[in-house]
Amino acid sequence: MSAVPIVMPAHHPPAEENLSRGTVGMLCLIGGESAIFAIFVVAYIFYIGKSLSGPTPGQLLDVPIFTTICLLSSSLTIWFAEKALHKGAIRVFTAWWAVTIVLAAIFLGGTAREWYGFIYHDHFTIKTNLFGTTFYSLVGLHATHVVVGLLMLSLVLIFALMGKIQQHHADRVAVLSLYWHFVDAVWVVVFTVVYIIGR
Amino acid sequence: MADSLPLPGTVDLTASVPSRPFVDLMHDWVTTVDHKRLGLMYIAYSLCFLLAAGVEALLIRIQLAIPNNTFVTPEVYNRFFTMHGTTMVFLVGMPILFGFANYLIPLMIGARDMAFPRLNAFGFWMTAFGGILLYYSYIGGDGLYGAGSAPDVGWFAYAPLTARAFSRGHTMDYWALSLIVMGFGTIATAVNIIATALCMRCKGMTLMKMPLLPWLYVVVSFMVLIAVTPLSAAQIMLLIDRYLGGHFFDTQAGGSAVMWMHFFWIFGHPEVYILVLPAFAFANEIIPVFSRKAIFGYPAMVAASVGIGFVSLGVWAHHMFTIGMTPMSNTFFVLSTMLVGIPTGIKIFNWLATIWGGHIRFATPMLFSVAFLFQFLIAGLTGITLAVAPFDWQVHNTYYVVAHFHYVLVGAILFMIFAAFYYWYPKMTGRMMDETLGKWHFWLMLIGFHLTFDFMHIPGILGMPRQIYTYGPDRGWGMWNMIVTVGAFVQAIAVLIFVFNLVRSYFVGKPAGPDPWDAWTLEWSTASPPPVYNFAKLPEVQSRRPLWDLKHPEDPDMNYE
Numbered sequence A: 001m002s003a004v005p006i007v008m009p010a011h012h013p014p015a016e017e018n019l020s021r022g023t024v025g026m027l028c029l030i031g032g033e034s035a036i037f038a039i040f041v042v043a044y045i046f047y048i049g050k051s052l053s054g055p056t057p058g059q060l061l062d063v064p065i066f067t068t069i070c071l072l073s074s075s076l077t078i079w080f081a082e083k084a085l086h087k088g089a090i091r092v093f094t095a096w097w098a099v100t101i102v103l104a105a106i107f108l109g110g111t112a113r114e115w116y117g118f119i120y121h122d123h124f125t126i127k128t129n130l131f132g133t134t135f136y137s138l139v140g141l142h143a144t145h146v147v148v149g150l151l152m153l154s155l156v157l158i159f160a161l162m163g164k165i166q167q168h169h170a171d172r173v174a175v176l177s178l179y180w181h182f183v184d185a186v187w188v189v190v191f192t193v194v195y196i197i198g199r
Numbered sequence B: 001m002a003d004s005l006p007l008p009g010t011v012d013l014t015a016s017v018p019s020r021p022f023v024d025l026m027h028d029w030v031t032t033v034d035h036k037r038l039g040l041m042y043i044a045y046s047l048c049f050l051l052a053a054g055v056e057a058l059l060i061r062i063q064l065a066i067p068n069n070t071f072v073t074p075e076v077y078n079r080f081f082t083m084h085g086t087t088m089v090f091l092v093g094m095p096i097l098f099g100f101a102n103y104l105i106p107l108m109i110g111a112r113d114m115a116f117p118r119l120n121a122f123g124f125w126m127t128a129f130g131g132i133l134l135y136y137s138y139i140g141g142d143g144l145y146g147a148g149s150a151p152d153v154g155w156f157a158y159a160p161l162t163a164r165a166f167s168r169g170h171t172m173d174y175w176a177l178s179l180i181v182m183g184f185g186t187i188a189t190a191v192n193i194i195a196t197a198l199c200m201r202c203k204g205m206t207l208m209k210m211p212l213l214p215w216l217y218v219v220v221s222f223m224v225l226i227a228v229t230p231l232s233a234a235q236i237m238l239l240i241d242r243y244l245g246g247h248f249f250d251t252q253a254g255g256s257a258v259m260w261m262h263f264f265w266i267f268g269h270p271e272v273y274i275l276v277l278p279a280f281a282f283a284n285e286i287i288p289v290f291s292r293k294a295i296f297g298y299p300a301m302v303a304a305s306v307g308i309g310f311v312s313l314g315v316w317a318h319h320m321f322t323i324g325m326t327p328m329s330n331t332f333f334v335l336s337t338m339l340v341g342i343p344t345g346i347k348i349f350n351w352l353a354t355i356w357g358g359h360i361r362f363a364t365p366m367l368f369s370v371a372f373l374f375q376f377l378i379a380g381l382t383g384i385t386l387a388v389a390p391f392d393w394q395v396h397n398t399y400y401v402v403a404h405f406h407y408v409l410v411g412a413i414l415f416m417i418f419a420a421f422y423y424w425y426p427k428m429t430g431r432m433m434d435e436t437l438g439k440w441h442f443w444l445m446l447i448g449f450h451l452t453f454d455f456m457h458i459p460g461i462l463g464m465p466r467q468i469y470t471y472g473p474d475r476g477w478g479m480w481n482m483i484v485t486v487g488a489f490v491q492a493i494a495v496l497i498f499v500f501n502l503v504r505s506y507f508v509g510k511p512a513g514p515d516p517w518d519a520w521t522l523e524w525s526t527a528s529p530p531p532v533y534n535f536a537k538l539p540e541v542q543s544r545r546p547l548w549d550l551k552h553p554e555d556p557d558m559n560y561e
Helices: A021-046 A065-087 A090-121 A130-161 A167-197 B022-030 B035-065 B074-108 B117-140 B171-199 B212-244 B257-291 B298-312 B327-339 B341-355 B364-387 B389-395 B399-429 B435-461 B478-508 B546-551
Strands: none
Touching (some): A021 A130, A021 A167, A021 B171, A021 B212, A065 A167, A090 A130, A130 B212, B035 B074, B035 B117, B035 B478, B074 B117, B074 B399, B117 B171, B171 B212, B212 B257, B212 B298, B257 B298, B257 B341, B257 B399, B298 B341, B327 B341, B327 B364, B327 B389, B341 B364, B364 B389, B364 B399, B364 B435, B399 B435, B399 B478, B435 B478
C-alpha cells in the first residue's frame, strides 16, 4: 500500500512551525523553576521576624551591591555574545561569552565570601535560627542555579575555544542564554526580598 | 465498518525481524527513546504498582472489616495507608496517565516522536527509580537507628510528625527523596508534552484543530509545571529540616507546621485535576466515537479545561478549613472551590449533548465512559458539599471525605483508565481485548465500586475518622465497614479479570486491524501496532476529524468548522 497523505482538495493553511521546541522547553522549565523559587520566597517573607533568637538580618547582612551589578550586567554581555554569534562574529562571541563567565564567577565569589564570614566569624549557620534556615536556603537555591548555569556556560566556552561553535548554533545558544536571563531575573527578586525588604 | 477502507499514513513494510536473543531485546527496551515503547513501559510500570497498592488497600479493608480487629499491627497499618496513598497518586495515577500521553500524543498530532525523545527516556527512568526508592524503604528504612520501615505518616505527611524526633530512621528520607526524584521525572515529561503539542503538529493542524486529548494534556502539563514544583520545594525544605537542622516546620524554633499544609495542598489539590483531566481527555475521545457524533462544543471543552486549570490553582486551602483560618480566607476558598463546578458542569453537559441522539454502541469502553459520567457527577456533588466550610467542619477527615475522593479517583479516573485500555489496546498490540471478559470486568467493577464507595459515605457521616486503626463495636460502624470490605474484594476480582484479559488478549485476541472502532483521529490511520516511525509520510489534516474527511469525502468536516 502506498502512502497517501490525508489531503482534501481545498486551500492549504500554513503550517505553524514558528516556535522552536528548544525555546518552548526552556520557557516551560523556567515556569516550573519560578514556582520553586516562589515557594522559597514566600517562606522567606513569611518567616521574617519570626526567629526566636538572634542574630537578625539587620545585624548581619551587607547589601552586595558590587556583585549584584556584576551578575546583572552579565545578562547584557551574554546578549552581546548572542548577537555577535547571530551575525557570525565568532571571536566577538567568545570574548563576550568569557566576560559573562567572569562576571558570574565574581558573583559566586562574593556569595562565598559572605557565607565564609557568616559561618566562621559570626557562627551563623543554617541551624542557628529561622533567619539562618530561610536565608541559606533561598540564597543557596539561587547560587545553585548560578553554579549550574556557570557549568553550562563554561561548556559552551570550551566548545567555542575548540572552534566547534558556528553561526548555525545561534538558536541553541539563545536557549541557554534564556536560562541565564532567568537566573539574573530571579536574583532581582531574591535581592529585593533578602537585602531590602527583609533587612 | 472501516475495515474495507484503505487507510493512509503508513506503508506496511514491517518485515518480520529474525528472532534475536532475549538480552538484545531487553537492551532495546532499556535504551529506547521511542515514545511508544516509553509509553508502554510507563503503563506496565504503573500496572505493577496498581496491583501492589491494591493489595495494600485490601489489607486495610480486612483490618477495618470488623470492630476491634487485630489483623495487622497498628504500625503496619499506618505504613499500609501511607504507602497506598503515595503509591496510587505518584506511582500509578501520574505514570499511567503520562504513559498514555506518551503513546498517543505524537500519533494524534501526526508526529514521529515527542519533541525531546531522550528527555522522555530520562523522565521515565527518573519516575521508575523514584518508585523503587519508595518501596526500598521497606528494606532500607531501618537505617542505622533500628527504627522505622516504610513511611507511616499519611500521604500528606503533616509536620511535625515528619520531624526527626517523631520519624526516626530513614522512612521520611526515602519518602521525600523518592518524591523529589519522581517530581523531576514528571516535570521533564510535562515540558516534553507541551513542546510536542506546540511545535510538532502535522501540517494543517492548527491549535483549534488539535484533538482534545493533546489539548487537555497541555493544560495538565502546565499544571504539573506550577503545581508539582512546590511539592519538590517543600520536600527540599523537609530534607533541610531533617538533615541540616533547619527550622522550616519546627514549631519550637518559631517555624510553622501550617506552612507545610499550605505547601503540600498547593500541590495536592491541583494534583487531583492533574489526574482527572486526562480522564476527561479519554472521555473526549471515546464518547464521540461510540456515539457516532463529533464532540459537542469543542471550543467550550477547551475553554473549560483551561478554566479548570486556572481555578484549581486557587482552591487548595479547602483542605484546611478546620485549622482556623480567618473568615475571609474561608469564604474565599469556599467560593473558589464552588467555582470549579462551573467548567466541570460545562464538560458534563457537553458529553451528554454528544451522546444525545447519537447512534450509541455499548462496547466496553463506552460502558466505562457512561459509568464515569454518573460517578463523576456524584463525586462532584459530594465535593460541593465539602466545599461548604461549616459542613466540612463536621465531616473533615472522616470517611465521608475518603469516600468523596475515592469516588473521583476510582469512579472517574480509574474507570476512564479502564475505558482507555479497552479503546487503545488494539492500537498498542494489534489485538482486540475480549469483549465478554470486558463485560464481566465492567459489571463486577461497577457493583464492587458502588458497594465500597457508596456505603463508605455512611460511617463518615456517623463520624468515623480516616486513618484510624480500629474502632469499638458500640459505634455502629461495623456493618457499613463490612459492606465496604466486601465491595473491595468484588473490585479486586474485577481487576484480576482485567489483568487476565490483558494478558490473554495479547496472545489469542482477535486481530484488530488499523481502525477497529471506525474512529476519526490520526492514530487510527497507521498500522496496529504502529511502526517505529509512526507515519511513513507525515499526514496533513483539514479538520478535527481527519479520518472522517477521508472516509466521507462527500461531506467533510471542514465544511462545518
